Each structure stands twice: as structure tokens, then as C-alpha cells.
Amino acid sequence: RLTSTLIRSFLVLVVQINTPAPFLPTALRSYTRNAKRQSLRFLCQKLWIMRITEKYRKALQIGQRLKITTKNREEIYQQLNSKSYFWNSEKKKWEKIRTKSKPPTELIKIRIWADARITEAVASELIEALSKNGLRVMNCSEPYQCYPPKGLESKVYIDFVKNPEESNNPKNGDVVLRGKKK
Secondary structure, three states: OHHHHHHHHHHHHHHHHHOOHHHHHHHHHHHHHOOOOOOHHHHHHHHHHHOOOHHHHHHHHHHHHOOOOOOOHHHHHHHHHHOOEEEEOOOOEEEEOOOOOOOOOOEEEEEEEEEOOOHHHHHHHHHHHHHHOOEEEEEEOOOEEOOOOOOOEEEEEEEEEEOHHHOOOOOOOOOEEOOEEO
């Protein structure tokens, strides 16, 4: 009985914080009807699914204007990004960027973050492997030891450049995913 009361109190708090008002009565009715069968974790997951963030709510509004039909968060964010909309978390709004993108850099920047005992060996193997595949090392840092609590790890920064004859700058609007042009 005490556990049930605690769960109900927690539920009311979670519902008030994370869900819009229309979902409140349904969530409470659902809980009281199925209290014996549902665990607290399942219930919290159920309520988390109903949570609508400000970013998502505003994405849906812009998506309606742009005739974007998907309701999936990641898909709508990706479609807005492809239409030059980007989320400004400080201003809490989607902004349309009207400037054209500059061509991408020819540099390939890699950070290796690993156990301090193997960082240098991994870096040298990576340099050797990528050099065989047509990349040239422009810069390689000395290992930087991480601050505690990660004090036994270190980082190495390596900059590669493609050989100029292999360079192919994509045009503005091209989408490159996992090395394949869409």
C-alpha cells in the first residue's frame, strides 16, 4: 500500500512536469486501472514517450508550413537541416540560414582518445594505414594526458590531407552519408 502511494505521488509529479495537460487524465486513469500489472519503469517510459519538447513542438510547426509529413523526431530534424533550418538552443528557436555553405576543408581531423599506454602505437598504426590509402599527414600532436578522473588516458590529434588530384569538393546541397553520395 505504501509503495502504491509513493508510485502515485511520483507519477503525478512526473506527469505534471513532462506531459501537456490533455494527457494527464488519461495517464492517471490508465495507471489506476492497471496499477497491479504495470511497473514504475514501464510507466515512466510510457510517459516519456508522450513528452513533447519545445524543439520538437517548434519543428512540427515549421514542418507543417513546409509540408513535411513525418512525425518522427530524428527524421523531421534531418529534413529541417536539409532545408537550411538549424536549432539555436540559446534563443530556443529554429533559424533559417540564408548564406551558402563554404566548400569543405580538405583536411581530415582525427582525435585518438585511448589508454595512455597504447595511444602512440594506435596513432602510428593509423598514420601508416591512411598514408597507404592516399592521405598525407599534415600535423600530429604529442600525446596530451587527460585531466582526472580520466588521468590514465591521453589524446593525440592528427590532421591528414587528401592528395590534390583526389580532391572532389561536393556542391552545396549534396548529402554525403557514410562515404556515399545520396
